[in-house]
Amino acid sequence: xxxxxxxxxxxxxxxxxxxxxxxxxxxxxxxxxxxxxxxxxxxxxxxxxxxxxxxxxxxxxxxxxxxxxxxxxxxxxxxxxxxxxxxxxxxxxxxxxxxxxxxxxxxxxxxxxxxxxxxxxxxxxxxxxxxxxxxxxxxxxxxxxxxxxxxxxxxxxxxxxxxxxxxxxxxxxxxxxxxxxxxxxxxxxxxxxxxxxxxxxxxxxxxxxxxxxxxxxxxxxxxxxxxxxxxxxxxxxxxxxxxxxxxxxxxxxxxxxxxxxxxxxxxxxxxxxxxxxxxxxxxxxxxxxxxxxxxxxxxxxxxxxxxxxxxxxxxxxxxxxxxxxxxxxxxxxxxxxxxxxxxxxxxxxxxxxxxxxxxxxxxxxxxxxxxxxxxxxxxxxxxxxxxxxxxxxxxxxxxxxxxxxxxxxxxxxxxxxxxxxxxxxxxxxxxxxxxxxxxxxxxxx
Amino acid sequence: xxxxxxxxxxxxxxxxxxxxxxxxxxxxxxxxxxxxxxxxxxxxxxxxxxxxxxxxxxxxxxxxxxxxxxxxxxxxxxxxxxxxxxxxxxxxxxxxxxxxxxxxxxxxxxxxxxxxxxxxxxxxxxxxxxxxxxxxxxxxxxxxxxxxxxxxxxxxxxxxxxxxxxxxxxxxxxxxxxxxxxxxxxxxxxxxxxxxxxxxxxxxxxxxxxx
Numbered sequence: 337x338x339x340x341x342x343x344x345x346x347x348x349x350x351x352x353x354x355x356x357x358x359x360x361x362x363x364x365x366x367x368x369x370x371x372x373x374x375x376x377x378x379x380x381x382x383x384x385x386x387x388x389x390x391x392x393x394x395x396x397x398x399x400x401x402x403x404x405x406x407x408x409x410x411x412x413x414x415x416x417x418x419x420x421x422x423x424x425x426x427x428x429x430x431x432x433x434x435x436x437x438x439x440x441x442x443x444x445x446x447x448x449x450x451x452x453x454x455x456x457x458x459x460x461x462x463x464x465x466x467x468x469x470x471x472x473x474x475x476x477x478x479x480x481x482x483x484x485x486x487x488x489x490x491x492x493x494x495x496x497x498x499x500x501x502x503x504x505x506x507x508x509x510x511x512x513x514x515x516x517x518x519x520x521x522x523x524x525x526x527x528x529x530x531x532x533x534x535x536x537x538x539x540x541x542x543x544x545x546x547x548x549x550x551x552x553x554x555x556x557x558x559x560x561x562x563x564x565x566x567x568x569x570x571x572x573x574x575x576x577x578x579x580x581x582x583x584x585x586x587x588x589x590x591x592x593x594x595x596x597x598x599x600x601x602x603x604x605x606x607x608x609x610x611x612x613x614x615x616x617x618x619x620x621x622x623x624x625x626x627x628x629x630x631x632x633x634x635x636x637x638x639x640x641x642x643x644x645x646x647x648x649x650x651x652x653x654x655x656x657x658x659x660x661x662x663x664x665x666x667x668x669x670x671x672x673x674x675x676x677x678x679x680x681x682x683x684x685x686x687x688x689x690x691x692x693x694x695x696x697x698x699x700x701x702x703x704x705x706x707x708x709x710x711x712x713x714x715x716x717x718x719x720x721x722x723x724x725x726x727x728x729x730x731x732x733x734x735x736x737x738x739x740x741x742x743x744x745x746x747x748x749x750x751x752x753x754x755x756x757x758x759x760x761x762x763x764x765x766x767x768x769x770x771x772x773x774x775x776x777x778x779x780x781x
Numbered sequence: 782x783x784x785x786x787x788x789x790x791x792x793x794x795x796x797x798x799x800x801x802x803x804x805x806x807x808x809x810x811x812x813x814x815x816x817x818x819x820x821x822x823x824x825x826x827x828x829x830x831x832x833x834x835x836x837x838x839x840x841x842x843x844x845x846x847x848x849x850x851x852x853x854x855x856x857x858x859x860x861x862x863x864x865x866x867x868x869x870x871x872x873x874x875x876x877x878x879x880x881x882x883x884x885x886x887x888x889x890x891x892x893x894x895x896x897x898x899x900x901x902x903x904x905x906x907x908x909x910x911x912x913x914x915x916x917x918x919x920x921x922x923x924x925x926x927x928x929x930x931x932x933x934x935x936x937x938x939x940x941x942x943x944x945x946x947x948x949x950x951x952x953x954x955x956x957x958x959x960x961x962x963x964x965x966x967x968x969x970x971x972x973x974x975x976x977x978x979x980x981x982x983x984x985x986x987x988x989x990x991x992x
Binding site: 459464465466468469470472474475592593596597599600601643644645646649677678722723724725727728729756757759760761 | 793795835836837838839841842845879880881882883884906930931932934960961962963965966969978
């Protein structure tokens, strides 16, 4: 008899999610070999994560943004404006390099959608940066210091009527509409709707509709790619996405500098805001995992890295919120994949507080020997192949580096070979060296 | 007042430091002295940063407090008076072509400035020619190239190549920095050194041109 979800432990839920991932709905494998590859890849990840059984070999997951395009001389600008080209280079990359897991082309986005919305928070090819550069965030204050209370009172309302109108020029008029929570009796409805009838707001709604149309069409290409990639036996590296609540505030709401000052000027407001958005961050990660059937919830971490705050600040502002999101996702059987950009040496002890066999920690510049020693019994670790070496080194240098990673971090399992950062660019010879060498030398005997 | 303001800066007590500044100005303390004490405080914050006691937010917040003090002092300053600090040397800083990241670059600019160097901040997304022009115009002996993206590796290499082509390579020391910058990239670009944080930029500059 099938067990009820409510009665299942987090371990049972995780197992159930891995089983769903292992037999993806609606996928018709192109061959028995493709199906076998797919299942081996999912199983390899599962074994690396759970720390119960040594995988057949070290899994390999080159981690990137625009890298597949760059490998074939295609610019970020081209793939952001041509969905067919986008999926075609991603497909070529999979066929030529045969990694275990891939980053979805969905993360590239479509430039047209950003144009329709008049997106002001990032530069992207042709809009503030050249065709050959990827998108880059424009550091600014997108939530003002005196808006914490509005966020805390009603995050969704704050997003809809303050934040979105600020980051999307086309949605600026939405500032003027009344909050939806004002609607509670029939006599109020028509009065409320008047706000949506002004020419300015009607224009904003049309822009939203057009952005939706553009994104939907583009999403069709992405969806088709995902089905085909899996049918060929490849596995997507993540099913959902979330962030540390502190980073949600610091990255694109308050801005890096303002948030740093807020820790001195308004620490209580930060803590209240974090408490408020923590459940939202859990729901966001879970929604993606539920939709995709892939248990991995990707979480890029930024402002808690070594040097970015003191231990006291990490303990106060960063870790409790992050830990709550991680535990919330684990409770639902998800596997948070935490990308700790920069160094995390001074934070490793905190990671031991997490339950065994539920996460992947992808490190950038962290000391991998120390990470393995401290966390080998707690969590799967990943990453650390440096972008500097992959971009400017030789294949032999890369093999040497990967050999050491496999020997040290990969000892007895619990390690996934990956780059230390999300690669915008790539070099064919060193990338082949990383993937092929791991497949050969990384076999556990 | 002097020691008190320095201490308040070091302890990052914003409101108290601003209050003391206002009070001192009202009492007729020389605004130039107030700024000197405030900067001295920031310098000590930088030292604590270099010693691993303070971290990036402390350095950033010290800059914020200084900004506030500057604002209070400004109306009391005569024209040009605020810039009569004796400078230890000139340094050019910029984020290389194609990259718009500025947080690390700004921290280096601020820290060098606080440590007595005259900094020419070329901003972000700076074409190589601009660095060459700036070296010619300012006669700076130190150039700092910042970059966060992997595409900065080549932009840095090309910038250093342009400096070489302009026959200026021997007259400047070049340091590089940014998230993915390491020894490998130092060798690749032909830079003289790389630094992991803002205080390392100060140490490198000190080593090259004194101070």
